[in-house]
Amino acid sequence: MSFTLAIVGRPNVGKSTLFNRLVGKKLALVDDQPGVTRDLREGAGRLGDLRFVVIDSAGLEMAEDDSLQGRMRRLTERAVDEADVCLFVIDARAGLTAADEYFADILRRRARHVILAANKSEGRAGEAGAMEAYALGLGEPLRISAEHGEGMDDLYRVLMPLA
Ligand code: GDP
Ligand code: MG
Numbered sequence: 284m285s286f287t288l289a290i291v292g293r294p295n296v297g298k299s300t301l302f303n304r305l306v307g308k309k310l311a312l313v314d315d316q317p318g319v320t321r322d323l324r325e326g327a328g329r330l331g332d333l334r335f336v337v338i339d340s341a342g343l344e345m346a347e348d349d350s351l352q353g354r355m356r357r358l359t360e361r362a363v364d365e366a367d368v369c370l371f372v373i374d375a376r377a378g379l380t381a382a383d384e385y386f387a388d389i390l391r392r393r394a395r396h397v398i399l400a401a402n403k404s405e406g407r408a409g410e411a412g413a414m415e416a417y418a419l420g421l422g423e424p425l426r427i428s429a430e431h432g433e434g435m436d437d438l439y440r441v442l443m444p445l446a
Pocket of ligand 1: 299301
């Protein structure tokens with residue numbers, strides 16, 4: 284377990300799907316409804332010969348009050364603070380949203396290291412969304428498909444130096 288990776292991003296971008304792929308089990312609930320992951324969930328991640336701790340966070344919610352959203356957001360901030368590296372996931376099919384930009388700003392200020400991933404990039408549907416993601420100023424987005432296991436070799440290449 285050489286580093287801790289937190290998967291963060293707004294609800295429904297595919298964080299739990301990616302978490303399950305990295306731990307090789309269905310530990311996290313995947314759902315069409317946003318906001319299903321309410322707690323931090325930690326597992327033993329593996330990618331090729333890499334071994335690491337992976338955290339599936341609640342979606343980064345914008346509300347700062349004591350609502351469920353506020354709690355989810357605080358949990359996520361805890362994940363960010365505990366992680367050596369944050370994998371910031373956006374939905375390449377949906378394109379960039381205001382929530383993505385808001386939280387990119389938080390990650391820029393708060394995270395030690397950010398890797399940007401444009402998920403749902405299987406096929407050609409995600410091309411425009413991945414292009415838009417450049418505007419976040421977090422470097423070149425990795426084009427991945429958590430559901431179909433695409434782009435895992437690129438993810439390996441960016442994580443390898445952190446091991
Ligand atoms: P979370 O809220 O960020 O944890 O997102 P989930 O992992 O629960 O996924 C939300 C929805 O996106 C589910 O319907 C998933 O099946 C779907 N999804 C996740 N990854 C992919 C992907 O790579 N491609 C496509 N097309 N859908 C995906
Ligand atoms: Mg989830």
